[in-house]
Amino acid sequence: MNLYLYLDKDTIVHRLDPRAKILILICTFAIPLLNDHPLWVAGATLLILIYGMLARSLGNIARIKTILVLIFIFSSLMWFVFAKGTTPLFWRVTRESVMYGLATGLKIDAMIIAGLIFLSTTKNEEITQGLIKLGLPFAVAFVFSTALRLVPTFVGAGATVSQAMRSRGLDIDSGSFLERIKKYVPLLVPIFLSSIRNTDSLAMALESKGFGNSPRRTFYLQLKWQPFDTLFLVFFVVLTILNAWAKINGFTSISGLIK
Amino acid sequence: MSLIEIRNLEFTYKGGTQPALKGIDLDINPGEFIVIMGHSGAGKSTLCLTLNGLVPNLKKGAFKGEVKIKGTPTAGHKVSHFARTVVLVFQDFETQLFSTSVELEVAFGPENFNVPPEEIKERVREALQKVRLTGFENRQPANLSGGQKQRLAIASVLSIQPEIICMDEPTTDLDPVGKYEVFSIASALRQEKRMTMIIVEHEVEEALEADRIILMKEGTILAQGTPREILSQSDLLANCAVKPLDMAELFGRLGFKELPLTVEEGLEAWRRAGLTFNQERYRSMVAAQQSAREGKYGQPIIEVKGLRHSYENNFEALKGIDLTIREGEFVAILGQNGSGKTTLVKHFNGLLRPTAGEVVVAGMDTRAESIDKFGRVVGYVFQNPDHQIFAGTVKEEVAYGPKLYGVPPAEIEERVRDALQAVELAGLEEEDPFSLTKGQRQRVAVASILAAKPRVIILDEPTTGLDYKEQRGMMELVRRLNDMGHTIIMVTHSMWVTAEYAHRVVVVKDGRVVMDGPTREVFAREDELEAAFLKPPQIVRFSNRLGATCLSVEEVMACLESREGGAE
Numbered sequence: 001m002n003l004y005l006y007l008d009k010d011t012i013v014h015r016l017d018p019r020a021k022i023l024i025l026i027c028t029f030a031i032p033l034l035n036d037h038p039l040w041v042a043g044a045t046l047l048i049l050i051y052g053m054l055a056r057s058l059g060n061i062a063r064i065k066t067i068l069v070l071i072f073i074f075s076s077l078m079w080f081v082f083a084k085g086t087t088p089l090f091w092r093v094t095r096e097s098v099m100y101g102l103a104t105g106l107k108i109d110a111m112i113i114a115g116l117i118f119l120s121t122t123k124n125e126e127i128t129q130g131l132i133k134l135g136l137p138f139a140v141a142f143v144f145s146t147a148l149r150l151v152p153t154f155v156g157a158g159a160t161v162s163q164a165m166r167s168r169g170l171d172i173d174s175g176s177f178l179e180r181i182k183k184y185v186p187l188l189v190p191i192f193l194s195s196i197r198n199t200d201s202l203a204m205a206l207e208s209k210g211f212g213n214s215p216r217r218t219f220y221l222q223l224k225w226q227p228f229d230t231l232f233l234v235f236f237v238v239l240t241i242l243n244a245w246a247k248i249n250g251f252t253s254i255s256g257l258i259k
Numbered sequence: 260m261s262l263i264e265i266r267n268l269e270f271t272y273k274g275g276t277q278p279a280l281k282g283i284d285l286d287i288n289p290g291e292f293i294v295i296m297g298h299s300g301a302g303k304s305t306l307c308l309t310l311n312g313l314v315p316n317l318k319k320g321a322f323k324g325e326v327k328i329k330g331t332p333t334a335g336h337k338v339s340h341f342a343r344t345v346v347l348v349f350q351d352f353e354t355q356l357f358s359t360s361v362e363l364e365v366a367f368g369p370e371n372f373n374v375p376p377e378e379i380k381e382r383v384r385e386a387l388q389k390v391r392l393t394g395f396e397n398r399q400p401a402n403l404s405g406g407q408k409q410r411l412a413i414a415s416v417l418s419i420q421p422e423i424i425c426m427d428e429p430t431t432d433l434d435p436v437g438k439y440e441v442f443s444i445a446s447a448l449r450q451e452k453r454m455t456m457i458i459v460e461h462e463v464e465e466a467l468e469a470d471r472i473i474l475m476k477e478g479t480i481l482a483q484g485t486p487r488e489i490l491s492q493s494d495l496l497a498n499c500a501v502k503p504l505d506m507a508e509l510f511g512r513l514g515f516k517e518l519p520l521t522v523e524e525g526l527e528a529w530r531r532a533g534l535t536f537n538q539e540r541y542r543s544m545v546a547a548q549q550s551a552r553e554g555k556y557g558q559p560i561i562e563v564k565g566l567r568h569s570y571e572n573n574f575e576a577l578k579g580i581d582l583t584i585r586e587g588e589f590v591a592i593l594g595q596n597g598s599g600k601t602t603l604v605k606h607f608n609g610l611l612r613p614t615a616g617e618v619v620v621a622g623m624d625t626r627a628e629s630i631d632k633f634g635r636v637v638g639y640v641f642q643n644p645d646h647q648i649f650a651g652t653v654k655e656e657v658a659y660g661p662k663l664y665g666v667p668p669a670e671i672e673e674r675v676r677d678a679l680q681a682v683e684l685a686g687l688e689e690e691d692p693f694s695l696t697k698g699q700r701q702r703v704a705v706a707s708i709l710a711a712k713p714r715v716i717i718l719d720e721p722t723t724g725l726d727y728k729e730q731r732g733m734m735e736l737v738r739r740l741n742d743m744g745h746t747i748i749m750v751t752h753s754m755w756v757t758a759e760y761a762h763r764v765v766v767v768k769d770g771r772v773v774m775d776g777p778t779r780e781v782f783a784r785e786d787e788l789e790a791a792f793l794k795p796p797q798i799v800r801f802s803n804r805l806g807a808t809c810l811s812v813e814e815v816m817a818c819l820e821s822r823e824g825g826a827e
Contacts (some may be wrong), residue, residue: 004401006359123359149357152401157646163610164647167639169663169711171631186659189649193693197645198354204313205355208347210371210419213339220366220379 004152005060005119012228013055013121018130020229021122024051027236028114034243035252038103045110047239052113057120061113068112072105079104084258096257103254124149129221138217146202154195161190260330261286262423262455263310263345268324270305270314279305281478283324287423290453292445294466294486297475298500299696299726303459306475307427310457311345312338343372346416350428352408361387361403361411362396368419379418386414389451390444405596406437410444417448424448425457430465431724434596434752436792438465461726463490463504464797467520474499491518500728502755505797509812513819522801529805535820541807544817545779552762557586560715560746561607565616568602576602578770579616586714589738589747591761591778595792599770600750604717607748608637621714635664638708642720644700653679653695653703654688660711671710678706682736698729705736715746722753734760755796758782758810766791783808 013021028051032044052058061068078101085096122130124145131141162172165186172183206212246252268283280302287293287310295303308314312333315322326333328341346368349355358364365383374382387393390410395403400411409429416424426445430438442465448454458469466472472489474482476499482489489495493503493511503511506525507518515532519525561584568577576599584590594600605611606618609630618625621636641647650656657675666674679685682702687695692703701721708716721737722730734756741747751757757764757778764781766774768791774781782788782795785803795803802809809815 004359004399006399008397008399123363125359125363146357149359153353160641160643161646163605164639164641166630167608167610167634167641168647168660168707169631169634171629171663186649190646194643194645201349201351201354202357204308204317204347205349205357207313207317207338208311208342209368209416210339210342211367213337213342213371214373216373217370218373218376218379220363220370220376220383222376 005116006123007057007060007120009056009121011054011056011121013051013057013117016121016232017223017225017229018122018126019133019223019225020233021118022127022130022134023233024236025114025118027240028117029111030240031243032107032110032114034240034247035107036100036103036254036257037252038099038106040246040252041103041106041110044243045106045113048110048114048117052117055117055121057117060116060120064112064116068109071112072109074105075108076101076105085254086256086258096254099254100257119148125221126223129219129223132219133223150195150199150202153198154191157194157198158187158191161187161194164190261288262329263287264325264327264330265309266325266327268309268322268326270309270320270322272305272318272320275320278478279320280309283480285473285480287455287457289422289455290449291455292449292468292470293457293473294469294471295457295459295473295475296461296463296466296496296499296501297481297726299698299729300477301475301499302478303475304427307347307425307457307459309333310423310425311341311347312336313347339371342368342419342421344421345423345425346419346421348409348412348416348424348426348429350431352405352412352432355412356400356408356415359399360396361392361398361400364400364411364415365418368415372419382418382420386417389417389448390414391440404437405433406440409433409437409441413441413444421454423455423457427459428461429458431461434594434792435754435794436595438462439792461501463496463502466490474501487520490520497727500726502727502730505812506801509798509801509815512812512816522797522804525797525801526804536802536805536807536815537818537820538807541809541818544814549777555587559583560586560621561748562619563603563606563616564619566603566606566613566618567615568599568606568611569614575614576770580767580770580772582765582772582775584715584746584748586746587741587744589741589760589762590749590765591757591763592748592750592765592767593752593757593791593793594767598767598791600767601719603767604639604719604748604750607633607715607717608639609633610639631663634660634713635711636713637715637717638711638713639717640701640704640708640719640721642723644697644704647704647707648692648700651691652688653684653690653692653706656692656703657707657710660707664711674710674712675706678709681709681740682706683732696729698725698733701725701729701733702736709740713745715748716740718747718749718751720751721749722751722756730756754794754799758796758799766793779808779810782810 028048032041035041035044080093080097080101083097083100085094087095089095128141128145132138170183265283265285268280269278270280271278297303305314308318309326315334316338322334328344356364358367362383365386366379369379369382390413392410392414400408430441445456446468449456460466467486469486471483472486473480474489481499482495490504491507493508496503504520506520510518510528519528563580563582566577566580569575580603592600607620609625612626620633623632648656654675657678658671661671661674682705684702692700721733725733737747738760761778764778765772773791774787782799783803798812799808799810802815
């Protein structure tokens, strides 16, 4: 079972400089946030999906489609009720709150997808390198990428522990919400302890390989900024600026929504 | 001058009551190949950690005496400072690899030493060539096999170009091929570069090539010497919970002074002493054993027909398996890492469901019933007890299963008592499981399965990470459970455990069953086993050459033609 998100492919997005990809990630987070109207958000989502298609990373998105659908449904439903509008449909639901709910659900999904494309196309070491070149100290960048690296390890330990417990008769999938939470306690202890043990051996392995030996270190991966990096980045930055301008002028909002 | 000098070393871990090491004096000379052996908790790993200063600089505690690496004392210096002289490779290859590609993993060490990128490229190429992973540069470490991962771990320290490489049980989690790969690389490194090498190892046969063997017991060095000096003292090895060599054991019992260490030497000694093997006695022994076992077996309890299993990434792990296991059998499932053996046994309690074909357990189709139905029939002991232990006391841990099945409290009490008695942990009910040794935690895991009173018990690698004495204890327990009527299915890499305990062997290779039969018959076919990358224990290979298949030293002794003259 492969728990890593990175997809080893050779696409134009994979070849982008990590610095460009980090900045594009910020743009692809900002763009959905700058829009309130569902049609505008749909446009932003489409843009991100096209980016993902170029990166041939839609397979990873398909892996979590259930989660994406659930997030969409729940956040939509919540805002159907809680957002306030001027054109009542039924009960507390208004035409504007429906639009707002759909837009919010889609927005969150779009941002998750943007993050996923980034992780599918950028190696951990490239993220570290990119962050350093963007001005972060090595230690901070290393901690960040190591945290990302440990996620699949924890997920793997979690899968093994839950199999061990299910073999002993633990039925995780039934009972009320509270009962289910209680059932997770036997899972958490072994996962937690094995994670501590893992990080401990990781620390020993790092030290044994000379980590932190001298303040200066070289990097095997050499980043090279190329013309198409500029092209991609300029495209996303310009879109973000235009989008911000549209928001300030009120083009992207839902008329009749009471804030 | 010695590379590492240890004088009067004593170390107690922070929070520990007993010293992990005491009175250690040791010199490691350039170009030496040292094998360290000893029981669990003898201090082998701690000794390794002192060699590059991880003890006492990262692992804190009370440190007395001195460890000098090329004249510099380790205490008070950064571990990374010594990495260019001594590097460590650990048992757990999962946690020591953290990069996303093979190439970057190997580059990490030299990067820390500020080596220019062009030179790193050269070092990566060279290190990967040495461990035979050329061509794997862009692969993800996570997708390599166990043996490949451990080789990568070795490459990732070789690129630092150290003088000493110390490996702490590098092959414990590996299948026989993986073990072989690691050891052949170790000997190649020694021949090419005269690299100093220190390996902690459980298996005696691999220690034969060493220059020096160090035997540890309870934090001290009990004995050291050449393999011939150390390995011919079976009593000394047993005293340190190290499995003696079969040949030395056999000929020692026969009263020989000069003990053979290899199968060839054994055959030679056998011929020279004019010993003969009584085929008649052998045949009657085999027949008696066979009929006793046959009589005990009941109805089929697990029936597998045309089983195929594909994982979500479309990898087909099982490609059509047919297998019937009868109640009361003791089956060992052998095969390489990734051959599909764990995937197979996870079908026996419904953890996995067939992609095609069917698995019927105690009359229930695993596709139709939910997993908690199978938990009462089939108990599954996972490889690592720490993946299931969670409770604050041993008693609570063992009672967990029966409680989930709604067993009344009075009966739970009784079941916990019986289970702990069976695993010989009675009296430890109120202990915290995490304060026990690995061997004891393994037993707690078995007890917690036993308390649900399953008819079938599956054990995944029950002896991994245990020393010889603990392995014996564990397997005697499993044998008793089988005698009590439990059907035993065990996934294992350990060939001697299989030879001495299993009634039947199933060999899985590339998702198919390639051999299936009584242990004795399967172990007689050495060529076929080798094709599945398995090598039977010394005593089996020895007796095969004599024209019979004996599974233990005792069996050879029993079939010996009585002699007049006694020993030479």
